[in-house]
Amino acid sequence: MNQQKRSIIPDRAWQWLVLLASGSFLVLFFVPQAGGLASMGSLLWDALKSFPGFVADIIDYYKTVPGEQLWPSMLVGAVFGALSTAVVYLSGNTFNLARFTERTTLAVVFVGAFAGGIGTQILLYPAQHCTYASDIDGAQFRLGLLVTALSALILLAPLWALVRRRKSPHQTNTHLPGQYRSYTLPYLFLVPTLVFLGVFLYYPAIQITLVSLRRKIFPLPQEQFACLENYVSLTKDTVYRNSFSTTLFITFFVVLFSLSISLAIAVLASQNIKGASMYRTFLVWPYAISPVVTGVIFLSLFREGGVGLLNYGLDKTLGISPHWLTEKNLAPWVIVAAAVWNLLGFNILFYIAGLQNIPADLLEAASLDGAGRIRRFWRITFPLLSPFTFFLLITNITYSFYGIYGVVDTLTPEGGPRFGPGGESGATNVLIFKLYKDAFDTGAPAGLGSAQAVILFLMVATLTIVQFRFIERRVIYEG
Amino acid sequence: MGNQRTQYGIHIGLILVCLVVAFPALYALQVSTLTLEEAFAVPPKLFPPSTDFFNNIRGLFEGQNFDRLIVNTLTVSMVVVITKTAFAMLAGLAFVYFNFPGKWVLFFVVLLTLLMPTELILVPLSNLIADLEWVKDSPQLALTMPFMASAVGVFLFRQHFSNIPRELSEAAQLDGASPLQFLFSVLLPMSWNVIGAHAVIQFIAMWHQYAWPVFLGLSIEDQMIQVGVRQSVIVGTQTDFGLLMAAGVLASIPPLIFFGLLQKQFMSGFALTRDK
Numbered sequence: 001m002n003q004q005k006r007s008i009i010p011d012r013a014w015q016w017l018v019l020l021a022s023g024s025f026l027v028l029f030f031v032p033q034a035g036g037l038a039s040m041g042s043l044l045w046d047a048l049k050s051f052p053g054f055v056a057d058i059i060d061y062y063k064t065v066p067g068e069q070l071w072p073s074m075l076v077g078a079v080f081g082a083l084s085t086a087v088v089y090l091s092g093n094t095f096n097l098a099r100f101t102e103r104t105t106l107a108v109v110f111v112g113a114f115a116g117g118i119g120t121q122i123l124l125y126p127a128q129h130c131t132y133a134s135d136i137d138g139a140q141f142r143l144g145l146l147v148t149a150l151s152a153l154i155l156l157a158p159l160w161a162l163v164r165r166r167k168s169p170h171q172t173n174t175h176l177p178g179q180y181r182s183y184t185l186p187y188l189f190l191v192p193t194l195v196f197l198g199v200f201l202y203y204p205a206i207q208i209t210l211v212s213l214r215r216k217i218f219p220l221p222q223e224q225f226a227c228l229e230n231y232v233s234l235t236k237d238t239v240y241r242n243s244f245s246t247t248l249f250i251t252f253f254v255v256l257f258s259l260s261i262s263l264a265i266a267v268l269a270s271q272n273i274k275g276a277s278m279y280r281t282f283l284v285w286p287y288a289i290s291p292v293v294t295g296v297i298f299l300s301l302f303r304e305g306g307v308g309l310l311n312y313g314l315d316k317t318l319g320i321s322p323h324w325l326t327e328k329n330l331a332p333w334v335i336v337a338a339a340v341w342n343l344l345g346f347n348i349l350f351y352i353a354g355l356q357n358i359p360a361d362l363l364e365a366a367s368l369d370g371a372g373r374i375r376r377f378w379r380i381t382f383p384l385l386s387p388f389t390f391f392l393l394i395t396n397i398t399y400s401f402y403g404i405y406g407v408v409d410t411l412t413p414e415g416g417p418r419f420g421p422g423g424e425s426g427a428t429n430v431l432i433f434k435l436y437k438d439a440f441d442t443g444a445p446a447g448l449g450s451a452q453a454v455i456l457f458l459m460v461a462t463l464t465i466v467q468f469r470f471i472e473r474r475v476i477y478e479g
Numbered sequence: 480m481g482n483q484r485t486q487y488g489i490h491i492g493l494i495l496v497c498l499v500v501a502f503p504a505l506y507a508l509q510v511s512t513l514t515l516e517e518a519f520a521v522p523p524k525l526f527p528p529s530t531d532f533f534n535n536i537r538g539l540f541e542g543q544n545f546d547r548l549i550v551n552t553l554t555v556s557m558v559v560v561i562t563k564t565a566f567a568m569l570a571g572l573a574f575v576y577f578n579f580p581g582k583w584v585l586f587f588v589v590l591l592t593l594l595m596p597t598e599l600i601l602v603p604l605s606n607l608i609a610d611l612e613w614v615k616d617s618p619q620l621a622l623t624m625p626f627m628a629s630a631v632g633v634f635l636f637r638q639h640f641s642n643i644p645r646e647l648s649e650a651a652q653l654d655g656a657s658p659l660q661f662l663f664s665v666l667l668p669m670s671w672n673v674i675g676a677h678a679v680i681q682f683i684a685m686w687h688q689y690a691w692p693v694f695l696g697l698s699i700e701d702q703m704i705q706v707g708v709r710q711s712v713i714v715g716t717q718t719d720f721g722l723l724m725a726a727g728v729l730a731s732i733p734p735l736i737f738f739g740l741l742q743k744q745f746m747s748g749f750a751l752t753r754d755k
Contacts, residue, residue, distance in 0.1 A: 015668060022561045029558050029619070036617030040624070043611060158587070178648035179578050180658050186577035189569040189658075190585060196566070196628035200604065201592050207603035265496050271489050281742070282497045286504065288734035290687035292705040293727040296712065297507045300720050306521030309506065341503060353746055402598040406689045410709060432598060439602045440694060446602065453599045461594045 044199070058125065069129040074117040076145065077152040081116015082109050088160045108163060112156065119155030120148045126210055130227040139235075140228045147228070205457075212450035217443060230451040240452070242425040243434045250332055250339070250430060251400035258340045258396055259389065262347030267377070269348070270355040280352055287345030291403055295410025298338040299325075302411075328417040328427035335428050338407045343399060347392050354388035355381070394464055401460055405432050431456055504731075511535060511724035518720040535725035543707060544700050545729060552704040553733060555622045556685035560678050562623075567632025567677070568670070572662050574633070575640040576648055593630040601694050608695065618701035622692060626685065632677055639673045640666065675744025679737065686734045704730045 030037065062070075089108045124147070130136065131144020212230055216223040234240050269279050302324040306312050311321045324330050358381055366376050408415075408428050415426030415433055426433075431452065439449030509525060510518060512532040517524050539545040573579075574586060597604065604625060608614060613621040643666070651661040689705040699710075708726045712718050738745070 011668070015671075025557065026561055029554065033617045033620050036611065036613050036620040039611045039613075039616075040620075158584070176578065176645070178576070178645035178652070180576050180648075180652065182577065182658075183579055185658055186573035186579045186582075189573035189577075192566045193570040193589065193628040193633060194585070196624070197589065197592050200607075200625040200628075201595050201597070201600070204600040204603035204607060205595055207606070208600050211603070265500070268489065268492055268496060273486055273489050275490075279493045279497060283500055284742075285735060285738065286500060288683060288738045289504065289731050290689070290705055290708075290734075292687075292689050292708050293507075293730055294503075296708060296723055296727045297503045299712070300510055300724060301503065301506060303720075307519050307523060309523045309525070312521070312523050341500075344500060349745075398596065402596050405598070406687070406705065406709075409689075410712065413712075435599075436601070436690065436694070449602065453602075457595065457599055464594060 040199075044195075061125065061128075065129060068134070069132040072132050073120050073124050073129055073148055076148050077120030078113040078117035080149055080152050081119065081156055082113035084116075084156060085109055085112025085159065085163070089163050112159065115155040115159050116152040119152040121151070122154050123147055123151035127213060127227070128225070130225075136227070137232075139232045143228050143231055208450045208453050212447055212454050214447045216446045223447075226447060230445075230447045231455070234448065234451055234455070238420060239424045239429075240434070242420060243429050243431050246332065246427065246429060247401065247431045250336055250404070250428075251397060253333075253336045254339045254343070254400045254404075255393065255396045257336065258343040258347055259392060261340065262344050262392075263351050263385075263389075265344070266348050266351030266355055267381075270352055280348075284345045284349040284352070286341065287349060289342065289345075291339075291342055291406030292410055294338050294342040295407040298334060298341075298407075299411055302334055325412060326417050328419045331412055331416045331427045334411060335404070335407060335430075338411065339400060339404055342407065343396055347396070350388050350392055351385065354385045358384050390467060393467060397463060398460065401456065402432050404430060405436070408433050507724045507727055510720055511728045513721040513724075515717075515719050515721060519717075531721055532725065535722045536729060538722055539707075539711070539726055539729060543711060543726075544702075545704075545707060545726070547700045548702055548704045548707040549729075549733065551619070551701065552686060555619060555703065556682050558619075558623045559626050559685050560681045562627045563629060563632050563681050564674055564677060566628050567636050568662065568666070570633045571636030571640050572658060572666070574637045576658060576661070589630050589633050591630075597625060598690055601690060604691075605694055605696075614695060614697060618695075618697050621695055621697070622688075622703065625691070629681075631680065635673055635677050636670070639670060643669060672744045672747045675741045676747075679741050679745045682737050683734050 086105070086109045089105060089112075127144075127147065131141050131147065136144070213226060213228070214223045215226040215229065265283060269276060269283055300308070301310050302308055304311060304321065304323055304325075306315065308324075311324070315321045322330055324334050362380055363376055366380055371379065408430055412426070412428045415437070416428030417426070419425050419427060435449055435452045435456065438444045438452065439446060506525075509528055512528040512530065512535075513524060514529065514531045514534075517529055517531070570589070574582065608621045608625075611621075613624075647665055648661060651665055656664070687705060688703055689709070692703040692706050693709075699707075708723075708730050711723045711726045
């Protein structure tokens with residue numbers, strides 16, 4: 001259909017039409033919003049103007065901070081930085097302790113110590129070095145050490161990347177053919193992206209980290225610095241722990257089922273048969289259905305009594321009618337089923353795209369060598385699909401952590417059937433659901449909610465980095 | 480003979496799979512035609528469709544502002560798709576066709592936002608929007624501005640641009656074309672598939688927005704469609720499942736159309752990005 005369109009309208013004209021239409025659409029949208037845009041402009045201007053004050057605050061703080069809190073934190077960071085950088089530097093291909101005495105090694109270790117020491121201040125300045133105070137309790141002090149290491153990592157990670165890159169000779173940062181020479185234009189092109197990311201992602205992310213260090217009840221303005229109290233109390237909170245395990249449980253099964261089922265379906269739909277493209281079209285469209293609508297459909301399917309289709313069928317055939325959404329062992333499975341169905345279209349789409357890319361001659365050669373269908377799949381198809389599996393793994397985990405909110409909120413608006421000693425835990429009270437409840441309900445502890453958001457971010461970040469390292473290694477190993 | 484038998488086997492398997500995958504949606508379509516009484520009938524009315532579909536749709540338009548919600552969501556999603564594409568293409572141009580100090584740091588700054596979904600920072604973000612007084616004055620800015628830049632788009636275009644032969648930009652430079660001229664007359668015509676793929680992802684992501692508009696506390700006529708669907712769950716004491724499913728069906732039609740129109744671009748857009 002698109003081919004026909006292109007033959008009727010000349011390519012160029014069609015392009016200008018699209019550009020003109022989108023341009024005028026934007027103008028029509030933004031012109032009536034001039035007032036709102038102006039207030040954003042003045043906010044940005046105020047932020048710029050407050051920058052000298054911000055720097056002055058930092059200087060003032062470091063003039064008054066007690067030395068017995070500042071120096072130990074720097075020392076911890078420096079030791080951590082020196083040791084870890086040494087390990088990273090020496091373990092290139094093989095771990096070689098003999099090189100430890102070389103002068104470059106010493107220089108690298110020194111830089112590592114320096115970066116680690118300075119890096120600790122990135123997170124410890126906003127935390128006011130409170131975990132190094134003499135009257136702090138043990139739990140907060142230990143958590144403080146973790147924060148110190150994490151903070152040092154912010155500077156150490158780029159340093160490690162640099163150290164590793166220096167050692168491999170074929171990656172240099174020189175001018176490539178076809179690159180423009182300009183030192184102002186690239187920054188200009190990046191300004192829109194960076195400004196929007198800065199204002200609407202980085203700034204709120206910093207805010208939420210700061211709030212997580214405070215004691216605060218949601219609508220009230222009073223707040224108080226609380227060091228890492230919120231984090232420590234979360235680790236002791238049984239409701240939070242239950243939410244944590246519920247999330248891991250749901251995520252594990254959602255990812256397992258959605259990936260395996262969609263891979264099986266995609267393989268079936270990629271067989272060389274007549275009308276395969278028609279089947280593919282039929283299989284990928286659930287992608288366009290939202291989590292909320294999915295929740296609504298499953299709500300109707302899993303209704304209790306004879307009115308719900310599923311229970312009607314089960315009652316007629318097996319004579320059972322489970323309480324799907326009010327039984328604590330069943331409700332999470334309904335969520336899993338809904339989420340898996342919601343993800344199927346997207347996953348099938350990407351797996352089909354991946355399967356189309358696998359060279360047919362490779363499979364043919366293997367088949368001539370006498371490899372059976374199943375062997376060919378596990379030895380050739382599956383490894384070649386690994387970039388797609390990796391991408392889908394990340395998107396599906398992100399969905400199960402955050403996107404699932406629409407499904408949970410529609411199916412179990414109260415967080416699911418109650419359990420636990422006081423009945424405070426909900427069987428589908430996943431972390432993102434609890435986070436919103438804690439953050440927005442009147443009288444909710446806002447500091448605790450923010451601490452939960454920070455932990456959730458760290459969890460997803462860790463998972464992603466671990467997967468990335470793992471996949472990267474495997475791909476290199478195979479390549 | 481045996482080969483033909485496996486062919487039939489695959490066909491039967493695929494038809495079954497399609498039916499199972501489509502079943503919840505077909506069921507929703509069926510329920511959306513039922514009246515309130517029929518939706519609570521025992522046994523559940525599975526076939527034939529009843530007569531109440533247009534009645535339910537009319538109920539949504541008249542009683543629940545669905546006309547406003549659809550127009551609003553469509554506007555918001557299109558604005559985000561267009562600006563995101565423009566910003567991401569500019570950023571991709573900077574990352575691929577320039578070499579400048581701080582390139583890797585800035586790229587990492589963009590990369591890190593992949594892990595910072597808006598869902599996590601709703602509280603401070605809504606405070607920021609409150610400071611800007613957008614909720615009352617310009618609700619559409621509150622719904623669009625936080626989503627105008629994203630790492631996904633920057634990655635997609637960076638990847639796509641770096642697969643384009645270097646000779647093209649060398650030739651453009653010899654002809655004296657500025658970077659923007661190069662973008663418009665060389666890169667843009669080669670990027671429509673990627674633009675289409677990116678547009679599908681971003682449009683559907685925007686159309687599915689739920690948590691953010693809920694917590695913004697907008698008045699109902701400024702809301703987005705998913706909030707409208709969720710709010711049809713409780714009408715009085717008993718949920719009118721016919722009406723609710725009609726809402727679900729109605730809310731799924733625009734993304735389906737958008738996806739259907741750009742499906743070919745979508746598939747080939749990703750085909751381009753994967754070979755390195």
